[in-house]
Amino acid sequence: MPKITPRNHKLSDHDFLKLSKVESKPRARGKLLILHQLSQNKSLEGIGKDFGYHPQSIGIIRKNYWLYGLKSIYDKPGRGRKSHLAEEDIEAFKQAIVEAQQQRGGGRLTATDIARIAKEDFNAAYTPKGIYGLLDRIGMSWVSARSKHPRVDPEAISQFKKLHKPCQAGHP
Template structure:
C-alpha cells in the first residue's frame, strides 16, 4: 500500500530497544525478585544493567537504564531500606521513649 496512510503501517523510526517487547514483563519480574532477595538496600542501575545483560542478552549501560525503567513503567523511587538485623520492636520502643521536638 502506498500513500500517506501507509506511514501508519510502517515501523517506527529511530533506534530500537535492546530489550525485546516479549521480555519486558519477565525483566520487570526479575528486577522485583532481585530486590526482594537483597534483604536490605536497593538495586542500582549497575545491578539492573547486569540483570538485563545476563538474563535477557540486552547490553545496557547504567546510564541507559533510567530511560528504560521509565519506558517500561517502573518507578525508580524505592522505599527506605531497612537493615536485615533491624528489630521493629526495639525501634518502636525507641520512638515511644525518645524526646522528639
C-alpha cells in the first residue's frame, strides 16, 4: 500500500509562474516552473520529459512542496564546500581589510596580503587565488581605485594643474 503524504500546502496556494520570474536562484526557479506545471495538472511523465527529469524526481519535488511549502525549493545548507572563514567572522574580516588598506598609506592590498590577514587573524587558510572567490562571496570587490604613492605631494599636484592647463580640442 502506498504511503500517504499529508498535504499541508496546496499547489493552488501560489502563482508559481509569477514567483519564478522574480527568483534569482536558478535551481529554485526551475522547481517553481515544475510546480507551475504541476498546478496546471500536467502529468509527472510529461513534466519530466519537458524538464529532463525522471518522473520520480518530479514527484519528490511535489511531495517536498506539500510537506514544507515554498522553502522546499531552496537548497538546504550543507551543500557544497564549506568556507574556511566562519560566518560570524565575515564582518570583522571585512573591517580588517579596510583597516589594513587605510594603514597602508599608499599602494593597495594584494591577494597575498588579504590571505595573510585571513590566516593570521581568522585562522582561515586561503591561497591568494582563492581569496578572489571569498571576496566575491562576502560582497567585496578586489578591484580598487588607482593607488597613491606614499610620498605623494598634493600641493605639488595642485601647482602642476594650475600651471599646465589642458589643451582645447583642435589647439596644440
